[in-house]
Amino acid sequence: MDFAFTEEQEMIRDTAAAFLAEVSTSEAVRRAMATEQGYDPELWQRICGEMYWQAIHVPEAHGGMGLGYIEVVAMMEQMGRYLLCSPFFATVCMAGNALLLAGSEEQKSHWLGQLCERGLTATLAFNGGSRIWDASSITATYRRTGDAFLLNGDYRYVIDGHSAELLVVAAREEGSEAEEGISLFLLPADSAGVGRTWLPTMDQARKQAAIQLSDVSLAADALLGEAGKGWHALAQVIDLAAVALAAEQVGGCQQLLDMTVDYTSERVQFNRPIASFQAVKHKAADMMLQTEVARSGVYYAACVAQEALVGGELAAELPEAASVAKAYSSDAYFAVAGDTLQLFGGVGFTWEYDVHLYFKRAKSSEHLLGDGAQHRERLAALLLDQENVS
């Protein structure tokens, strides 16, 4: 048992923080979020060329750095802190994990190779517009036509869906229900029949799109994993993405807490820094509690996620760990963001101060991949429902 970052992991985290402090300034975030693409392509190339973040947990055999999910989580925490606008989350934590878990050697070699070599961008699309991010949210369908597949249907809330080069899409065999009949496909975004629409979002620093598939024809080699049996892998991919997102939320909490302590220590009212009032201190203490508890949950989930990626003994605990981390971190981030806005007072309500960027990210990340209530219901089913007791 050694539940702390190794020296190497600390170094990776600190290097990431130093780099992000330089490149992901408030001005840079605001510039990127004002564009439809949502990120600075030159910065993405720098991240991929100089920092090699896109390759962090890709095995060395496929051109990656061969590190693990704990490192991914450490980086996501820092990206959340600095609100980095980049295709990292959708590419590495969604599509990348789908390739790692479900891809054939050939698919991995080709696409992960592209990712590591030149920073290919990718994303994952599965939800047709449901508030519940489970198998029932998949409404797009496929039909077998000989060796090929014909796909039709819609997706919403696809992160970077309008800009990504490669789409990993989930579709269900016509007539199938729930967790049955689901397949994953690799779909280059410029394929015939793919319609992509940018959806303007309240949180401008994370872009979403709608995707429409109209008679998209895919050859057999586009299938990721086994036809009709894709849910198991997809569920793991969603959980891994939820863990990464929870880490981003912890980073956001930490940044808000630091901003709050700095601001309330400088702001003087009644001839005292307002940080000396217990009404302010106690709120800040609650914010720190939620931040640290969320962090403990995320580090636990990161350890489990790593085991899930390599088939370790704790792999089966992934659904529980992901829900624990995502439920707590989602609620913590929104609470901390709301308290930050309150403690900043009037200036927290302005466009000029950065508080609103985090306040908006807190809500968008809360609902992405399921909010606290959804994840708690999933945990409740594991604990309370006879038929679900394994």
Place this chain on the structure above:
Amino acid sequence: MKLSFSAEDERFREEIATWLNQNLTGEFARLKYRGGPGDEHTYPQERQQWEKKLAEGGWTCVGWPREFGGRGCSIEQQVIFFEEYARAGAPGRVGHIGEGLTGPTLIAFGTTEQQQKYLPGIVAGTELWCQGYSEPGAGSDLANVKTKARFDEASNKWIIDGQKVWTSLAHESDYCFVIARTDPDSVAHKGLGFFLVKMDQPGIEVRPIEQITGTSEFNEVFFDGAECDASDIVGAPGDGWKVAMGLLGFERGVSTLGQQMQFQNEFDQVVALARENGSARDPVIRQRIARAHTELKIMRYNAMRMLSGQSGSDGSLQKEALIYKLFWATWHRSLGELAMDVMGPECEILEDAPYELSRLQSMYLFVRSDTIYGGTNQIQRNIIAERGLGMPKEPRMPAK
């Protein structure tokens, strides 16, 4: 960062689990799950016998260095010990104050004579301790101690006068460590002394406090010319606060994993009840149970972080340690509320007259003390904000 234990540690786990399985039987079987916080008034004699049994097996003071009679266990092994102890449902330890507080204090600050005089009785499970910190006027303002100690040259003894309160196990204990003012003109944390006082003497009277539960595990202790030897002060007169604060630092959080296992037992009872009485189908109850589960699960890993990290060399706590008391106390209090709401109207019905509470009813009432003792939630938030976040202290009124 990893979660698993080494093979050697797993063998240690098997050793303690087996010992408990073989020894928590016969006359001791009825002590299972008894004597924890809120239940410390039960089976005092039997639990003293159990303490001796543990000592025979070498299972007291497992974290103390071997030279002081301990087992010299690593942090990992201590974690395992406390986890297995709680998992087996072994009873609340009557010796926990001596083992967790007095011993480490004497090892750090005591004279060789004090160590030789007091440590063996703690290790053997034969001498029990209680703590004399709080006073009627010294609760959250712990340094506002009024109890006085004056040195009597003629008898070569310290003479103690005053009153302590919220002293658990006082009526079972052989000794009490007492903070008292050695300099009558001093205020706050200056001019205090830390004394080792024998309980069985004419100058000490113990009066039980009847609690919200109708039971008594806390007491008032009155000192009226109580005596202790010149050699029974730890550190010099005036060092009392330093010793007392050092003592609080010894609670490193290892035993909290055992406490969590106890929480898990209570939580499991609530889950079983919810399934049994159908409240598990209520969507609001489902959310609350899942929330409690989420936070209990994280509590374990927060403790793991505490134990894996390095505290500052100045004894300062890491952030995850600073928030821990506020976190678990608040969690436990809401578990009590959840337990009653899962029971529904049945939560009102007692086991028996005049005031016989079920375990969950007793838990629900007792956990109200968790957010008060050991630093109230409000004091905890001050500590977190001031030490953890470096926010300024509240301006203070001048001392009178």
